[in-house]
Amino acid sequence: MRQDEIDDIETDAEEPFLQEYTDQLVRRMTLNGLTVEGFSRAAMQTYWRIPELKLGFDLGAQPWSFMGTPRWFISHTHMDHMLALPAYVCRRRMMKMEPPVIFLPEQSVGTVRRLLDVYTRLDYGRLPCELVGVRPGDEFELSRELVVTVAETFHTIPSVSYVIWERRKKLKKEYLSLSGEQIRDLRLSDVEVTNEIRYPRVAYLGDSTAQGLDAAPEMYEAEILIMELSFVANRHRGDRIKKYGHIHLDDIVARRKRFKNKAVIASHFSVRYLDSEIENTVLRRLPDMLDGRLTLWF
Numbered sequence: 001m002r003q004d005e006i007d008d009i010e011t012d013a014e015e016p017f018l019q020e021y022t023d024q025l026v027r028r029m030t031l032n033g034l035t036v037e038g039f040s041r042a043a044m045q046t047y048w049r050i051p052e053l054k055l056g057f058d059l060g061a062q063p064w065s066f067m068g069t070p071r072w073f074i075s076h077t078h079m080d081h082m083l084a085l086p087a088y089v090c091r092r093r094m095m096k097m098e099p100p101v102i103f104l105p106e107q108s109v110g111t112v113r114r115l116l117d118v119y120t121r122l123d124y125g126r127l128p129c130e131l132v133g134v135r136p137g138d139e140f141e142l143s144r145e146l147v148v149t150v151a152e153t154f155h156t157i158p159s160v161s162y163v164i165w166e167r168r169k170k171l172k173k174e175y176l177s178l179s180g181e182q183i184r185d186l187r188l189s190d191v192e193v194t195n196e197i198r199y200p201r202v203a204y205l206g207d208s209t210a211q212g213l214d215a216a217p218e219m220y221e222a223e224i225l226i227m228e229l230s231f232v233a234n235r236h237r238g239d240r241i242k243k244y245g246h247i248h249l250d251d252i253v254a255r256r257k258r259f260k261n262k263a264v265i266a267s268h269f270s271v272r273y274l275d276s277e278i279e280n281t282v283l284r285r286l287p288d289m290l291d292g293r294l295t296l297w298f
């Protein structure tokens, strides 16, 4: 669809108003008011979003239904994690949505900017978006309730993981017995009566060796962890996995006690496996599926 075909469509809605298309595979899971939608397979494509938080991770493809999500966190610039960036930005412009905000490793910002410039010339259309470079250790405020932190991962190119925290104000212990009036008086005299409490709600690992989990312990604490598990078979054990910067089932088995998450979504399986081989191998090694919290997403 070109710009001149849609000029008469008026909307300020964030969510797409067009009919749903099943142009990409999208699986869904809901937990405690958060929906995870997406799909990931190594070398093929990776894309996730949490519609309630108005954010997504990676842009290997962009299902038509995803375009209403206004900010995206890119783990790294491998093709299968970023190829749909120009299409996503372009669609939002054509649908008269706000330019999106894209977070990505800071080393990649300049090159991605050039990529968008080249595409602007090929498409004869602007690609308005804000690119925000991130480094491990960074923290960004997304709203009054939401904060994102960035951590180091271990892959073959610059890459990062993200944790989305919900924050709330909680009355300090020493003031719990006070009346509403007394608390108000303290507030008026500029006393800080609350502490900020943070809960890690969603962690996204991107592509990494298991070192990326260990480098950010909140990965193990987040309500929902979305992680890669590229290799499961014994024949793919060993150093090559580490060299390619991926996780093997052995790494999960060795760390099984550490996962405190309510849901662990394992995905990004190598295309060398049939789904049945993945399922059978994981069930053999982890028969309780981390007490039923582990979901294999393929």
Ligand SMILES: [Zn+2]
Residues within 6 Å of the ligand: 042, 043, 046, 078, 080, 081, 207, 268
């Ligand atoms: Zn990948």
Ligand SMILES: [Zn+2]
Residues within 6 Å of the ligand: 076, 078, 155, 207
């Ligand atoms: Zn990669």
